[in-house]
Each structure stands twice: as C-alpha cells, then as structure tokens.
Amino acid sequence: MAARRAPPANCPAAQSLNLELMQEFLFYFFAILTLVFGLLVVASPSRRNPAASVFFLVLTLVCLAGLFVLLHAFFLAAVQIIVYAGAVMVLFLFVIMFLNVQQESHRPRTGTRMALSVLIAGAIVALLSRALGAASASPAFPQPAVEGGTGPLGTVLFTEYVLPFEVISVLILVAIIGVVCLGKKELK
Amino acid sequence: MIGLVHYLVVSALLFGLGVLGVLLQRNLLVTYMSLELMLNAANLALVAFSRFNRGLDGQVMVFFVITVAAAEVAVGLALIVALFRRKQTVGVDDLTDMKL
Numbered sequence: 406m407a408a409r410r411a412p413p414a415n416c417p418a419a420q421s422l423n424l425e426l427m428q429e430f431l432f433y434f435f436a437i438l439t440l441v442f443g444l445l446v447v448a449s450p451s452r453r454n455p456a457a458s459v460f461f462l463v464l465t466l467v468c469l470a471g472l473f474v475l476l477h478a479f480f481l482a483a484v485q486i487i488v489y490a491g492a493v494m495v496l497f498l499f500v501i502m503f504l505n506v507q508q509e510s511h512r513p514r515t516g517t518r519m520a521l522s523v524l525i526a527g528a529i530v531a532l533l534s535r536a537l538g539a540a541s542a543s544p545a546f547p548q549p550a551v552e553g554g555t556g557p558l559g560t561v562l563f564t565e566y567v568l569p570f571e572v573i574s575v576l577i578l579v580a581i582i583g584v585v586c587l588g589k590k591e592l593k
Numbered sequence: 594m595i596g597l598v599h600y601l602v603v604s605a606l607l608f609g610l611g612v613l614g615v616l617l618q619r620n621l622l623v624t625y626m627s628l629e630l631m632l633n634a635a636n637l638a639l640v641a642f643s644r645f646n647r648g649l650d651g652q653v654m655v656f657f658v659i660t661v662a663a664a665e666v667a668v669g670l671a672l673i674v675a676l677f678r679r680k681q682t683v684g685v686d687d688l689t690d691m692k693l
Contacts, residue, residue, distance in 0.1 A: 425594065428595060429594070429595055432595045432599065436599070436603045439603065439607060440603065440606055440607065440610070443607050443610040443611075443630055444610055446610075446614065446623075446626055446627065446630060447610050447611075447613050447614035447617065447618070447623075447627060447630075448617075449623070455620055455622045455623050455626075458622075458623045458626050459626065462626050462629065462630070465630065465633070466633065469633055469636070469637060472600070472603070472637060472640075473637075473640055475595075476600070476640050476641060476643075476644040477644060478640045478643070478644070478652050478655075480652075481640060481652055481655055481656065481659075484656065484659060485659070488659055488663060489633075489659060489662075489663075492663065493629075493662070493663055493666050496666055496667065496670060497622070497625075497626065497666070497670070500622065500670045500673065500674060501622060503674065504673075504674065504677050504683065506620075506622075506677075506682075506683050518617075519617065521616075522613055522616035522617045523613065525612065525616060526609045526610075526612040526613040526616065527609070529608070529609055529612050530605055530606060530608070530609035533605035533608065533609075534602065534605055537598055537601050537602065537605065540598070545594060545596060546595075546596065546597070546644060546645060547645070547647050550644065550647075551643075551644070551647050551648065551649060553640075553643070553649060553652045557649060558649055558652055558653065558656070561649045561650070561653055562653055562656065565650075565653075566653050569657060573657060573660050573661070576660075576661065576664055577660065577663075577664050579664075580664035580665075580667055580668050581667075583668050583671070584667050584668055584671040587668070587671035587672060587674075587675050588671050588674065588675075
C-alpha cells in the first residue's frame, strides 16, 4: 500500500519503467485482438449469418479505440465507440435484420479465386511493409504528448478546420437526402 | 519499446485483412464491412502519425474520416436495400447485369 501511495518523485525511474511496460503490454494486447477480430470479420465462422461479422467488427472497433487511447487520442476513442461501434454498426445490424438474407449462393468457393485474393492482399501488405522498412528505425514517441482531449481537438476543429467542418455538415445533409430518395418505395 | 512502426505495421495488416475481405467475400454486406476495416486501418495510421508529429491535425482528419464513413455507410446500405428489393439477393455472384 505504501509503495503504491508513494509520490512519483520518490522513484521516477522505476515508475516510468513500469508505465512503459504497461503500455507495451496494452499495445500488444489490443493490437493482437484487433487483428484476430479483423480476421474473424473477413472469415466469419458462421458463413450464413452476416450478423456474426458485425459482432466481430464491433469488437475490432473497440480494440482500435483502445489503441487510440494508448496514442493519447481520447476524444477519438470515445467517438470511435459511440459513433462507429454504436451508431454505424446498429445501422448494419438493422439492415441485416431488415433484409433477413439466409440463403447464400451455393457455388463452392474456387481455389483459384481464394489464391488470387490472398496473393493480391499479400502483395499490398508487402508493398506497405516495404515502405515501412525503408523508413528509418522507429524513433520513440516524443514524451510530453499532445493530449487529444475534447478541448484541444475542439479548438483546432473550430479555428483551423472550420471550413472543412462546415463542408462536412453539407455532405451529411446531402447523404440524408440521398438516403431518403433511395429508400422510397418506387425507385425511378 | 513501442514506436511509430509498431502501429503502422498493425495498420498495414488490418488494411490487408480489409482487402482480403473485399476480394473474398460474396455477401455484399460483409464486403462493405471489410471496407470499414480498411478505413479504420487508415485511421489508426493517421492517429499514430499525429501522435508522433506532436500535432492534432491527424486526429482532426480522423474525425472527418469517421463522419464521412458514417454518411457513406448510410448511403451504401440504402443502395443495398434498394438492390435487394429489385433482385432479392445480396450475393455479388448474382449481380452480374453489367457484365459483358
């Protein structure tokens, strides 16, 4: 108890080491979970039901929010969970329930198609990792981090980026009108 | 020690999974979810770059990406619903009207 209550000034080196280990552990935890759940979205264990994919996508997004927190982007982590994992995924789920598709094309997945897909995806990842390899050795993150809380982000958003912000609102209006038109019974 | 490259590797792998899903899946809805996966991979890279450059510009960009993605999902799902009304299917193999 006394050790936990000790002020940071007592042993700053040990404390920062502890923090670093914790961050490392959390990074690997969230990164591996993100990739595993991402794989499950693509290769869902239940072929028939796309709702399983939605479930795994929600978990992927939540793990990504964890990574955002590790990167000090607190506001975005909250937005990720509220807007993405909440609203957008509910939209997906709603459409899946609405359409209620059960039948899937019975044609078996051909080997060539599978191999080609894996090849193309692998090529893209290889290209990206080649670009990463060409970069200089990973420098450490600069320590007094810029906190991505609501305040600082809002300040930037409403000063420097106020025009894109307004344009985005017009875009959303256009999207709403488009969806209402598309959703009409008779599509002309 | 976790650095920028660690996050970028996760981002690249997640993007690869998204590409794989788009190419492999036959259900239009799951293809769409893979697309979301790719968008999120890009978001992760942007946030990592933002952290490393000690600025908030990357995070503002991610904010916009999330907004546009929400609008895009709404329009895309409306299109899928309209398509389903007409064709009674969401399998990409059955939607070959424009094929030569």
